[in-house]
Amino acid sequence: MKVLVCISHVPDTTSKINFTNNNTEFDKSGITFIINPYDEFGLTRAIWLQEKQGAHITVINVGTSETEPTLRKALAIGANDAIRIDAEPTDAWFVASQIAAQAKEGGYDLIIGGRESIDYNGSQVPGMVAAMLGVPFVNACVGLEVDGGKATVIREIDGGKEKSIISLPAVIAGQKGLVEESDLRIPNMRGIMQARTKPLKVVAPVESERKTKAVLFEKPASKASVKLVDPDNIEELVRLLHEEAKVI
Amino acid sequence: MSVLVYVETWEGKLKKASYEAASYGARLASRLGTDAYAIVLNASDDASVLGKYGIKKTFSVKGEHFQHFHNYKYVEAIAHVAEQIQAKALVLSGTFTGKMVAPLLAVKINAALITNVVSDPQEVTPLTVKRSAFSNKGFVYYESQSEVNILSILPNALGVSESTGQGEVEEIVHTPETNIEIQIVEIDKVKGKVPLPEAEIVVSAGRGLKSPDNWGMIEELAEALGASTACSKPVSDMHWRPHSEHVGQTGITINPQLYIAIGISGAIQHLAGVSGSKTIVVINSDPEAPFFKAADYGVVGDAFKVVPALTEAIRKFKAQ
Numbered sequence: 001m002k003v004l005v006c007i008s009h010v011p012d013t014t015s016k017i018n019f020t021n022n023n024t025e026f027d028k029s030g031i032t033f034i035i036n037p038y039d040e041f042g043l044t045r046a047i048w049l050q051e052k053q054g055a056h057i058t059v060i061n062v063g064t065s066e067t068e069p070t071l072r073k074a075l076a077i078g079a080n081d082a083i084r085i086d087a088e089p090t091d092a093w094f095v096a097s098q099i100a101a102q103a104k105e106g107g108y109d110l111i112i113g114g115r116e117s118i119d120y121n122g123s124q125v126p127g128m129v130a131a132m133l134g135v136p137f138v139n140a141c142v143g144l145e146v147d148g149g150k151a152t153v154i155r156e157i158d159g160g161k162e163k164s165i166i167s168l169p170a171v172i173a174g175q176k177g178l179v180e181e182s183d184l185r186i187p188n189m190r191g192i193m194q195a196r197t198k199p200l201k202v203v204a205p206v207e208s209e210r211k212t213k214a215v216l217f218e219k220p221a222s223k224a225s226v227k228l229v230d231p232d233n234i235e236e237l238v239r240l241l242h243e244e245a246k247v248i
Numbered sequence: 249m250s251v252l253v254y255v256e257t258w259e260g261k262l263k264k265a266s267y268e269a270a271s272y273g274a275r276l277a278s279r280l281g282t283d284a285y286a287i288v289l290n291a292s293d294d295a296s297v298l299g300k301y302g303i304k305k306t307f308s309v310k311g312e313h314f315q316h317f318h319n320y321k322y323v324e325a326i327a328h329v330a331e332q333i334q335a336k337a338l339v340l341s342g343t344f345t346g347k348m349v350a351p352l353l354a355v356k357i358n359a360a361l362i363t364n365v366v367s368d369p370q371e372v373t374p375l376t377v378k379r380s381a382f383s384n385k386g387f388v389y390y391e392s393q394s395e396v397n398i399l400s401i402l403p404n405a406l407g408v409s410e411s412t413g414q415g416e417v418e419e420i421v422h423t424p425e426t427n428i429e430i431q432i433v434e435i436d437k438v439k440g441k442v443p444l445p446e447a448e449i450v451v452s453a454g455r456g457l458k459s460p461d462n463w464g465m466i467e468e469l470a471e472a473l474g475a476s477t478a479c480s481k482p483v484s485d486m487h488w489r490p491h492s493e494h495v496g497q498t499g500i501t502i503n504p505q506l507y508i509a510i511g512i513s514g515a516i517q518h519l520a521g522v523s524g525s526k527t528i529v530v531i532n533s534d535p536e537a538p539f540f541k542a543a544d545y546g547v548v549g550d551a552f553k554v555v556p557a558l559t560e561a562i563r564k565f566k567a568q
Binding site: 011013014017019037038092093096115118119120121122123124125126127128130131132134135136137139140152155156157158159160161162163164165166167175176177181209210211212213214215216217218219220223224226227228229231234235237238240241242245247248 | 256258263317319320323342343344345347348350351352354355356359360361362363364376378380381382383384385386387388389390391392393394428429430431432433434435436437438441442443445446449473485491492497498499505506516517520523526527529530540541542543544545546547548549550553554557558561562564565
C-alpha cells in the first residue's frame with residue numbers, strides 16, 4: 001500500500017499574525033512554522049498503516065526551500081520519503097494541480113490531507129486533488145480503516161456522522177478523530193537522525209494556472225475592552241444583549 | 249450570464265444556512281444586473297419559498313440517485329444546471345456538505361473557488377471578496393483570476409435578507425454518469441439540534457463546571473435561549489461531553505451571533521474556533537481568565553449562581 005500525505009507548512013497556533021509591505025504580504029518574521037495540525041492527525045494515522053499494514057508513506061509539500069525543516073520533521077515522525085514541489089503555494093488550484101500530477105505518477109492507494117490549513121483555512125486542496133484524479137473524496141474524516149482495495153471511512157456531517165465504504169484510490173481530508181492528540185508522535189533522536197538521510201526529492205512544478213490572488217490582508221478590528229456586568233444584577237446583561245448587541 | 253445558488257436540504261427540508269447563501273446570491277446577481285437561480289436536490293419542502301430571498305427560479309432535482317448525499321452525483325447535477333443557465337457565479341454555504349461539494353465543483357466547471365467569504369464583493373470585475381483566514385486572526389481580500397467563480401459563505405457571517413415574493417420551481421431530471429460508488433453503512437444523527445457551525449446562539453462550558461453532572465444548568469440556559477450547546481477541549485477529552493460538541497481549533501469552528509462561554513479560560517486554541525462569534529459573553533470566577541480580553545461582556549462570578557440567574561432573567565425577558 002502506498003500512501004501520500006500532504007503536508008502544509010503553517011505558522012504555529014500561538015503565533016501573532018502580522019502583515020507587511022502595506023498589508024499585501026503575511027509577515028513571516030519571528031514566526032515558528034509547524035506541520036499543519038490537521039495534516040499531523042492524518043500523518044499519524046498513516047504511520048499506523050505503515051506499522052500495522054506495511055504501508056509506504058510519502059509526504060509531499062508545495063513550497064520553497066524554507067519548508068524543508070517541516071518535511072524533515074514528518075520524516076523524523078516516520079514517513080519513508082518526501083517530495084517538495086519547488087513553488088510558492090499561493091493558490092489552491094495551483095497546489096492541487098501539483099499534488100495531482102505527483103499522485104498520478106506515484107500510483108498511490110490513498111492520499112491524506114487535512115480538513116483545512118490553520119493559516120488560510122481554505123478547505124480546498126484535498127477535494128480538488130480528488131476531482132482532478134476522479135477518485136472518491138471524504139472531507140472531515142474522523143475514522144479510517146483500510147482493507148484491501150476498500151476503505152471504511154467515517155466523516156462529520158451537518159448534525160452527526162456518516163460511515164461509508166469507498167474504493168481505493170481515494171483522497172481523505174482528516175482531522176482529530178483519525179487519531180487523538182495523545183497519539184501524535186514527538187520525533188525521537190533516532191528518528192531525527194534517520195530523517196537526515198531519508199530521500200527528499202525536489203521537483204519542478206508542472207504548468208498550472210493560478211485562479212485566485214491574495215491582494216490585501218487585514219487584521220480584525222481590535223475589540224473594545226470587555227464590559228463587566230455585576231453578577232448580582234444579571235438582568236443588566238440581558239438588557240445589553242437585547243438593546244446594545246441586538247443578539248437576543 | 250446568471251448566478252446559481254446551491255441550496256442544501258436536511259431530511260428533505262431546505263436548510264436555513266442556505267437562505268443566507270440565497271440572499272447573498274440575489275444581492276450579487278442584482279449587482280451584476282442579472283438573475284439569481286437556485287438548485288436543490290432531494291427536497292420535500294416547497295422551494296418557491298426561496299423567492300423571499302430573491303431567487304427567481306429554483307431547479308429541483310429529484311429521483312433515486314439523489315436520495316442520499318453523494319458528492320460526485322450532486323456536483324454533476326449542479327454543474328448541469330450551471331451550464332444550462334450559463335452561471336458565472338455560484339454561491340453555497342460553507343457547511344460540512346458545502347465543503348464536500350465546493351472543491352469538486354470547482355474542478356468540474358473550471359472555476360475559481362473562494363471559501364470563508366465574510367462580506368459582499370468589494371468589486372465584481374474582477375471579483376474581489378473578503379474572506380476570513382488565520383483561524384480568525386486575519387482577513388484576506390482575494391481577487392479572482394477566473395471567468396467563473398464559486399463563493400462559499402462562512403455560515404452566519406452575513407445573515408439573510410428577506411422580503412416577499414415567490415419563486416418559480418422547475419423539476420428536472422438528471423442521470424449521473426459518475427462511476428464512483430459510495431456505500432453508506434450508517435448515519436448517526438444528533439437528534440433535534442441545530443448543527444453547531446450553523447447555530448445562531450451557542451452556550452458552551454468548560455472545566456470550570458467541575459463535573460459532567462453539572463451540565464443540566466447549561467442545557468437549561470441553552471433551552472431558554474434556543475441555543476445549541478458546546479464545550480471546551482478538556483471537557484471533550486475527559487468524555488464529560490461528546491466530541492461533536494468540542495469547539496476550538498481541533499474541533500468545530502463556530503460563527504454564531506452570540507457565544508456564551510462558561511468556566512472556559514480561553515486558551516488560544518479555543519479562541520481560534522470561536523472568535524468569529526459576533527458577540528462573546530464570558531462567565532468565569534477568575535477575573536484573570538484570558539478569555540475576558542476577547543469578550544464583549546463579562547461576568548466575574550460563580551457559574552453555579554450566575555448561570556441559573558441568567559436563565560431566569562432570559563425566561564422573564566422572553567415572556568415579555
